[in-house]
Amino acid sequence: MYRLALNMLFGDRAKLAMLLCGLAFSALLMAQQSSVFFGIMSWTYTPMVNIRAQVWVSDPMVEQVNDAKPLRDTDLGRVRSVDGVAWAAPLHTSFVQARMQDGNFKLITLVGIDADTFAGAPAVLTQGRIEDLRLPDTVIVDEWGASLMGRMGVGPDGKPRNTPLKVGDTFEINDIQARIVGICKVRRAFTGGPFVYTTYDRAKGYTLGARRTLSFMLVEPQKGVTPAELCGRIERDTGLKAWTSDTVIWNWGERSLARNTFWWFWTNTGIPFSFGTAVLLGLFVGIAISGQTFYSFVLENLKYFAAIKAMGAGMGVIARMLFVQAFTAGLIGFGLGAGMAQAIGRVMIEKGMPPFVMFPQILWATFALVLGISFVSAVIGIIKVSRVDAASVFRG
Amino acid sequence: MSHLAHTVAVRATGVDMFFGTPENQVVALKQADFEARxxxxxxxxxxxxxxxxxxxxxxxxxxxxxxxxVEVFGQRLDGLGQEALTSFRRKNLGFVFQSFNLIPTLTVIENVMVPLLIQGRPYDEARARSLAIIEKVGLKGREEGRPNALSGGQQQRVAIARALVHEPPLLICDEPTSALDKDTGAHIMQLVRDLSRSPERCVVVVTHDHRIFRFADRIAEMEDGRISRVVDDPKLLDTSHL
Structure with a gap:
């Protein structure tokens, strides 16, 4: 009977198309909005991705990576003395204004890294060399930032054209010259500003007047010592807060700064509410369109279901037929919706914005919700068919 | 008629059926007695x-x-639960409906296969048996078409094939010719009559169509919820009020 149930479903192309549209749209909305949400949320801990170290040490009051509370430079020595530390390097992060050559100002994320070890340096440089940061007044700018901070002009075709910054260009930070010696590739951040890397000591110079400039310490554990273990030792011996660099946000067992940052934004901003509303909207739209279409499909076939009942099919068989129809439509609808979400995501990633992170968990959750919609639709149909009297087939 | 024809196939005795609330009751059957052989x-x-x-x-x-x-082929139906009644219908009954009730999104053969699949027969077996009965009702070559592509008479033949594919002892026909012209109706009734000529089968036809009365072995006339008389010859009926 299930094969016939499927043929009944596929035989009504118009209804099927409508049903699939509803389910696909719902799946698309839920998967796409969730992926953009997690994309934006993953931007909140971008420094953890761009600045690589196994252990981060901060002031005990720090709750998330974008809210650095400056430490004393002497804290670095205290951390280095903790048993199990292979090395510890200073890190400065701050938001400062950069003055471009055309007089325009841009807010940047200034990152000061240790000039000896280059711990925390960007992994990929598309132009220049990291060692050139040791030259006076030098910085490395990220690719997207170079474009953002570029100069607007008029191209040969008369149309406006942005000329990105390149190696050799200069700008000013607090009236101190910054000369670009490299362009790097890093992930964009929630705060939006371009990443400008320099040495830790030079960053101190760029942030005039700041009494403390040590935002974090990047620490490498010795062989045989796990990051989590080292975090415990640092906290016990120094009273500072130590974090692992794990970026799996649902890894509850870890002392992850990324995870803390994620959940800080989750609880302290309206982002989850906004995107959650969109996801719920997708769910309700799915239930409304698919439920209604499936119900109308059942209504249209009601007399045939009554005839099947009269011929001796029990409600169990009919219920299973309706479930097969609803879940098949759900599967196809999910495939179409998730496929479209993937395609949109691919385009978004290629264009660089907005962020898009489709975890497998998002797909599984969307799949479960679409099947939930199918289940609700099938149950509505089953209730309707169960109320039909088999004797009604004789009433013309 | 053979001696088997006198064996009772369906017997209903003293049947009462009311609809509606006690204050607003509609009497559908009142002490109705009926017998089919x-x-x-x-x-x-x-x-x-x-x-x-x-x-x-x-x-x-x-x-x-x-x-x-109510007794059908020796099985008492009164007192049976819904599940038992459903199971009884599945095994013993074939239906031909007034409006055919063929599922338009299925092919002819798929429609015919429905009773066998309800019985849980394997798909291939159901298909083979359906092909045979479709040929028997004269629709060979139309198996893969949709019912809507067939004429009214052909659709009713499909319905008859569907009603008989699982070889039920009792065939119930509800106004089988009401949607058909005179000649097509006569063809269909001839087919039904031929199919009834088995000692293991009984055909009960409800109809208003006096043009097909000649195909009946007997005609039971109803009035006010009971059988008023049963005749062997349709000429004995006053059809003016039917």
Missing amino acids: RGELIMLVGPSGCGKTTLLSVIAGTLTPQAGT
């Missing part, structure tokens, strides 16, 4: 509202009477 085609006739369809539903086990007994 093996190997015969019996027609139930009477004016609209006389209880023909209700009696047919009671015999078919889709309605349970408030009083009386």
Whole structure:
């Protein structure tokens, strides 16, 4: 009977198309909005991705990576003395204004890294060399930032054209010259500003007047010592807060700064509410369109279901037929919706914005919700068919 | 008629059937008695509202009477639960409906296969048996078409094939010719009559169509919820009020 149930479903192309549209749209909305949400949320801990170290040490009051509370430079020595530390390097992060050559100002994320070890340096440089940061007044700018901070002009075709910054260009930070010696590739951040890397000591110079400039310490554990273990030792011996660099946000067992940052934004901003509303909207739209279409499909076939009942099919068989129809439509609808979400995501990633992170968990959750919609639709149909009297087939 | 034709196939005795609330009760059947024999085609006739369809539903086990007994091929239906009635219909009944009730999104053969698949027969077996019966009703070559592409007569042939594919002892036909022209109706009734000529089968036809009375072995006339008389010769019926 299930094969016939499927043929009944596929035989009504118009209804099927409508049903699939509803389910696909719902799946698309839920998967796409969730992926953009997690994309934006993953931007909140971008420094953890761009600045690589196994252990981060901060002031005990720090709750998330974008809210650095400056430490004393002497804290670095205290951390280095903790048993199990292979090395510890200073890190400065701050938001400062950069003055471009055309007089325009841009807010940047200034990152000061240790000039000896280059711990925390960007992994990929598309132009220049990291060692050139040791030259006076030098910085490395990220690719997207170079474009953002570029100069607007008029191209040969008369149309406006942005000329990105390149190696050799200069700008000013607090009236101190910054000369670009490299362009790097890093992930964009929630705060939006371009990443400008320099040495830790030079960053101190760029942030005039700041009494403390040590935002974090990047620490490498010795062989045989796990990051989590080292975090415990640092906290016990120094009273500072130590974090692992794990970026799996649902890894509850870890002392992850990324995870803390994620959940800080989750609880302290309206982002989850906004995107959650969109996801719920997708769910309700799915239930409304698919439920209604499936119900109308059942209504249209009601007399045939009554005839099947009269011929001796029990409600169990009919219920299973309706479930097969609803879940098949759900599967196809999910495939179409998730496929479209993937395609949109691919385009978004290629264009660089907005962020898009489709975890497998998002797909599984969307799949479960679409099947939930199918289940609700099938149950509505089953209730309707169960109320039909088999004797009604004789009433013309 | 053979001696088997006198064996009772369907017997309803003292059947009462009411609809509505006690204050606003509609009497559909009142002490109705009905009998159909093996190997015969019996027609139930009477004016609209006389209880023909209700009696047919009671015999078919889709309605349970408030009083009386119903026996079909030796099986008492009164007192059976819904599940048992459903199982009984699955094994023993074939239906031909007034409006065919062929599922338009399925092909002819898929429609015919439905009763066998309901019985849980394997798909291939159901297909093979359906092909054979489709050929028997003269629709070979139309198996893969949709019912809507067929004429009314052809659709009713499909419905008959569907009603008989699982070889049920009792064939219930509800106004089988009402949607057909005279000649097509006669062809269909000839087919039904031929199919009834088995000692293991009985055909009960509800109809208003006096043009097909000649195909009946007997005709039971209903009036006010009961059988008023049974005749062997249609000429004996006054058809003016039907």
